[in-house]
Structures are given as structure tokens and as C-alpha cells.
Amino acid sequence: MFGHSGYGGTDVRPAYAAVSRWLASASDDLLQTRRKQAELFFRRIGITFAVYGDPDASERLIPFDIIPRILLASEWARLEEGLIQRVVALNAFLADVYGAQECLKAGIIPEDIVLLNDQFSPVQVGRRPAADVWVHISGVDLVRTGPDQFMVLEDNARTPSGVSYMLENREVMLRLVPELIADISHHGGIRPVETYPEALLSSLTSVAPRGCQSEPCLAVLTPGVHNSAYYEHSFLADKLGVELVEGSDLFVHADCLYMRTTEGPKRIDILYRRVDDAFLDPLTFRPDSMLGVPGLVRATHAGNLTLANAIGTGIADDKAIYTYMPDLIRFYTGRDAILPNVPTWRCREPDALKEVLDRLPELVVKEVDGSGGYGMLVGPHATAAQIEEFRHKLLAKPSGFIAQPTLALSTCPTLTDSGPAPRHVDLRPFVLTGREGSTVVPGGLTRVAMKEGSLVVNSSQGGGTKDTWVIEDALVTPELAAMRAAGNL
Numbered sequence: 073m074f075g076h077s078g079y080g081g082t083d084v085r086p087a088y089a090a091v092s093r094w095l096a097s098a099s100d101d102l103l104q105t106r107r108k109q110a111e112l113f114f115r116r117i118g119i120t121f122a123v124y125g126d127p128d129a130s131e132r133l134i135p136f137d138i139i140p141r142i143l144l145a146s147e148w149a150r151l152e153e154g155l156i157q158r159v160v161a162l163n164a165f166l167a168d169v170y171g172a173q174e175c176l177k178a179g180i181i182p183e184d185i186v187l188l189n190d191q192f193s194p195v196q197v198g199r200r201p202a203a204d205v206w207v208h209i210s211g212v213d214l215v216r217t218g219p220d221q222f223m224v225l226e227d228n229a230r231t232p233s234g235v236s237y238m239l240e241n242r243e244v245m246l247r248l249v250p251e252l253i254a255d256i257s258h259h260g261g262i263r264p265v266e267t268y269p270e271a272l273l274s275s276l277t278s279v280a281p282r283g284c285q286s287e288p289c290l291a292v293l294t295p296g297v298h299n300s301a302y303y304e305h306s307f308l309a310d311k312l313g314v315e316l317v318e319g320s321d322l323f324v325h326a327d328c329l330y331m332r333t334t335e336g337p338k339r340i341d342i343l344y345r346r347v348d349d350a351f352l353d354p355l356t357f358r359p360d361s362m363l364g365v366p367g368l369v370r371a372t373h374a375g376n377l378t379l380a381n382a383i384g385t386g387i388a389d390d391k392a393i394y395t396y397m398p399d400l401i402r403f404y405t406g407r408d409a410i411l412p413n414v415p416t417w418r419c420r421e422p423d424a425l426k427e428v429l430d431r432l433p434e435l436v437v438k439e440v441d442g443s444g445g446y447g448m449l450v451g452p453h454a455t456a457a458q459i460e461e462f463r464h465k466l467l468a469k470p471s472g473f474i475a476q477p478t479l480a481l482s483t484c485p486t487l488t489d490s491g492p493a494p495r496h497v498d499l500r501p502f503v504l505t506g507r508e509g510s511t512v513v514p515g516g517l518t519r520v521a522m523k524e525g526s527l528v529v530n531s532s533q534g535g536g537t538k539d540t541w542v543i544e545d546a547l548v549t550p551e552l553a554a555m556r557a558a559g560n561l
Contacts, residue, residue: 087142087543091485094252095139095492103138106248107487110136113244119237119303135536136241138248141484141497141518145263148514148542151214151222151501154410156510157401159210159503162229162388164404166206170196170384180403181396186387190441191230193349193384195356199373201382202279203507208380209272209344211235211517214499215414216482223414223479225498227397229388230381231346234517234537235502236304238265239311241517241539256543263514263542268502269311271513275506276342281378284341291315291331293322293345295363305346312344319347324367327374342378343368349383391474392418392440414479420471428475429466432459435475436527437466450527452478481527484538486520496521498529499540515540 084092095103114133143151168175169186170193176183186192211232213225242265246253256262273290280288291314294305309316321332322340330337345352351361353368371377387393395416401409417424419437428435432451439447449462466473483494501516518540519529529535 087144088485090252090255091139091142094249094255095485100491103487103491106138110138110244110248113247114240117240119240134237135520135522135534136244137486137495137520137522137536137538138245139485139487139492140245140249140252140539140541141499142541142543143515144545145542146545147220148263150220150410152512152514154222155212155501155503155512157405157407157410158212158224158227158397159207159505159510161397161401161404162210162227163204163206163505165400166229166382166385166388167200167204168404169387170199175400175403178403180399181393185390185392185396189387189390189393191349191384191386191390193387195369195373196382196384201372202281202375202378205279205505205507206382206385207388208276208279208382208505210381210503210505211500212411212503214411214501215479216497216499217479222411222499224394224397224411225414226391226394227388228500230386231348232500232502233301233304233346234500234519235268236307237537238502238513238515238517238540239268239307241537242266242515245539256541261543265513265515268513269308271504271511272308273312275504275511276344276378276380278506278508279378279380280341281375283376284339288341289314289331289339290342290344291317291340293317293319293343293347295347295351299346301346308344319362319364322365322368324365324371327367327371328376329365329368329371340377342380344380349386352383390440391438391442392420392471395474414476417475419466419473419475424475425466425470428473429463432463434478436478437462437473437475440472440474450478453526478527484518484520486522486536486538488522488524493524495524496527496529497538514542 111133114136119133165175175181176186207229209232211228211234213228214222215225216222253262276290277288290312292305292309294302294316296302296318306316315331317331323330329340329343331340347363350357352364353366354361354364355366356369369383372379372383394413395418398409398413417428419425419428435451437449442448449458451459481496484497485492486495497518497520499516499518501512503510503512518538520536520538521527521529522534522536
């Protein structure tokens with residue numbers, strides 16, 4: 073149960089040897105006690121997730137699993153290289169589609185998928201953000217499908233969330249399983265994630281607008297306390313040591329953004345926004361928005377404000393665009409994608425649509441602009457009525473959907489009410505991009521489907537999280553494993 077049974081049995085993988093021993097030595101009572109302590113910790117510090125449309129609970133805790141997900145440093149090196157390649161291509165794609173549009177002229181991607189996309193922002197055409205960085209913070213969702221195979225499930229280039237859980241998960245593990253951490257740390261340890269706030273601050277300040285003050289002023293823009301990710305917004309502002317602001321706290325004067333303070337207006341140079349494009353500026357986008365700031369787009373276009381992520385990056389989140397990423401990576405980097413996409417049918421194409429309709433009970437179907445696990449069909453777990461409902465949706469608007477096979481996703485040992493058991497997982501590493509390039513925090517957020525057999529890991533759909541450890545390969549060499557088995561370590 074400690075291996076990745078999704079691709080080859082349930083034997084203990086070498087990376088999990090220490091975890092296996094720890095679980096074998098811990099009583100069921102101890103494990104369940106630690107599990108309850110983790111829940112209490114998260115409840116006390118107020119980590120909750122708002123569930124829209126749930127009449128029984130507007131907010132709830134995201135389940136946390138105390139058994140870590142482990143990757144070897146050699147595995148991580150390959151992931152890191154592939155993630156940076158992908159984000160480089162995403163930034164190049166955004167610069168291109170809002171600039172020369174060479175990818176459209178070359179026929180790499182159909183014009184209508186880009187230019188008629190709801191997330192394409194005409195106000196950005198001809199614009200260039202500081203240092204040509206469009207996506208400053210990205211979260212790339214990965215699934216493991218083999219011992220040496222990771223695939224990209226989707227890109228999150230607009231306002232990716234989850235980093236607060238990555239950081240808090242590590243903090244709670246340091247408190248709850250010190251004996252396991254000490255065992256691993258004795259021979260190289262776990263690569264840190266707590267450097268993320270410092271790395272984020274460095275990457276954001278590196279793209280401060282021209283002519284800004286010597287110490288750039290950064291703030292985090294939140295939609296407010298009713299947003300599902302408000303905890304993360306306040307958490308990041310605190311970790312960065314900057315102000316958490318709402319639209320009503322800000323105003324634009326002479327094409328510069330200012331924050332109202334008790335000491336008078338203070339200019340903001342960099343705004344880490346957690347508000348979608350449509351609500352950012354009522355003068356440019358939705359006129360009824362109360363979340364943004366009138367004139368914000370003007371300040372950005374004047375070169376007096378860096379917005380992270382830039383306006384218009386939502387098009388890189390689109391699942392129809394995702395299907396062309398291998399071609400776009402090759403177009404912009406001259407290399408094949410290191411991390412391949414999951415095989416995908418574009419339902420806009422007649423032959424693909426026919427095949428998808430014929431195989432609906434065995435496929436996963438997603439809305440191209442969907443997120444959070446909503447608006448999707450998991451064929452093997454759907455009812456006949458749900459399948460027929462999606463059949464009608466596909467026939468009515470095939471361009472609005474993609475389909476993917478139900479993958480044999482990897483599993484990780486997860487603590488359930490009846491003890492450790494395999495559960496399906498994915499991984500969201502976070503990539504930071506600034507003037508000097510991109511960096512990847514070693515680990516990321518592992519999301520886990522808490523229900524047996526479920527493939528849906530989204531928090532909004534009942535999924536949980538677990539800490540992700542990147543450990544040195546030397547910890548699992550045959551010699552070291554033999555010494556441990558003999559009790560000599």
C-alpha cells in the first residue's frame with residue numbers, strides 16, 4: 073500500500089522506506105491522534121475553504137493527511153526542468169498573442185481559439201509588461217502515470233491558489249512527525265519550502281516598473297473576506313510583510329496607483345492581484361464591479377504599475393489552449409516538451425467529437441473554461457442520466473469541451489478511518505518568474521482524493537492535501553537500505 077499502485081503493484085517504493093518503517097512502528101491510536109491534532113491545528117489558525125452553493129457549510133476545513141508524498145531529488149530535477157520550460161513557453165505565447173501573433177500566422181494554433189476566447193483581453197494588444205514577464209506566479213497541475221512519467225493535467229496562469237496550504241502543511245508536519253523528519257534529516261533531509269515568501273518577494277520586486285521608488289511598494293489585492301481563498305490572501309500578505317488591500321482601499325491619480333493610509337496616500341508599485349480580470353477596473357471591464365479600482369488598467373499601461381499576474385493571462389488557463397501546448401513549446405523553445413500533456417480530444421473537431429460521444433462512459437470531459445472540478449464528467453463514476461446530460465451539452469456546443477482518458481493515476485498511502493490506504497493524488501508545483509528567470513519551490517502542493525477510488529482531488533469537491541517532500545537519492549541507495557534493514561542506522 074506504500075507504493076504507487078496506479079502503475080505497478082503495491083510494493084514499497086524505495087523513497088517510502090522510512091515512511092513504511094514509521095507507519096509500522098506507530099500504533100493506530102497514535103496515528104489517529106496525530107490526525108486529530110492536525111485538524112485542530114488548522115482549525116485554530118483558521119484555514120478554511122469556502123464552498124459556494126453548499127447550503128450545509130459555507131466554510132469547511134480542507135482534509136489534511138499526515139502521511140507525506142515523497143519525491144526523489146533526481147525525479148524533482150527532471151520536473152523542475154520541464155516546469156521551467158513550460159512557463160517560458162507560456163510567457164512567450166502570451167507576449168506573442170498580444171504582440172506579433174506569430175503563432176497564429178504560422179498556423180500553430182487556430183485564430184478563433186485565441187482571438188474569440190472570452191479570456192483574450194484586447195486591451196493588452198500591443199502592451200508589454202515589465203521585463204516581458206506575464207505570468208509571475210504559476211501553478212502547473214501534474215499527474216504521475218508511471219515510475220518515470222509525469223504528465224501535465226492543466227496550467228494555472230491567472231491567479232493560482234494553494235501555496236498557503238503547501239507552507240502550512242510543512243509547518244504542521246514539523247510539529248506532528250518530528251521522529252520521521254529526524255530520521256530522514258539525518259542523511260540529507262527534506263528540501264525546504266519555507267523560502268517561498270522570500271523567493272516570491274524577490275521575483276516580484278525584480279519587475280518593479282521603471283522610475284519607481286528605491287524600495288518598491290508591494291500590496292496584495294483581495295476580493296474580500298467572502299472569497300474562497302481569502303485565508304491565503306491574508307496569509308501571503310503577512311508572510312511577505314506587505315499590506316492586504318481591497319479595491320476600496322486604492323485609487324488612481326495621474327496614472328499612478330495609491331493606497332489610502334492614516335499617514336496619507338502611499339504609492340503602490342507592484343500589485344499581486346487575486347481578483348479576476350473582469351473585476352479589476354470598472355472603467356475597462358465590468359462597470360458594476362465593486363472589487364477593482366477605476367483607472368487601474370490605465371496605470372498599468374502607463375508603465376507605473378506592475379500587475380502580477382498580468383491582465384490577459386487567463387487565456388493560458390484555457391483547456392482548449394492547453395491542448396496545443398506541446399506544439400507551442402516546440403514553436404517557442406525549439407525543443408519537445410519535457411513534460412507531456414495528458415492525451416486529449418478536442419471536441420470542436422468532428423472526428424474527435426464522434427469518438428468522445430461513442431466513449432463517454434469511459435472518459436473525463438471538461439469545460440474548456442472550467443476550474444475547481446466543476447463542470448466536468450468523470451465517465452466511469454457517472455450515472456446514466458449524467459452521461460446523457462453531457463451528451464446533450466457536447467452536441468449543443470462541442471467547442472466548449474475537451475475530453476481525456478481516465479488515467480491510471482498514481483496513488484500514495486493516505487491515513488483513513490480504517491488505517492493507511494492508497495488514494496489517488498496529483499501535484500501542483502509553483503513556479504516563480506522574475507527578471508532573472510524562473511525558479512520552482514521544491515515540492516509543491518499534493519492534492520489527494522480522500523474517497524476510495526475517486527479521481528477528483530479538488531478541495532471544492534471534497535479532496536484533501538498532504539505535504540510533499542523532496543529527498544536526496546542517497547537516502548534510498550541499496551547500501552543504505554540494507555543497513556537500515558539490518559538495524560545499523
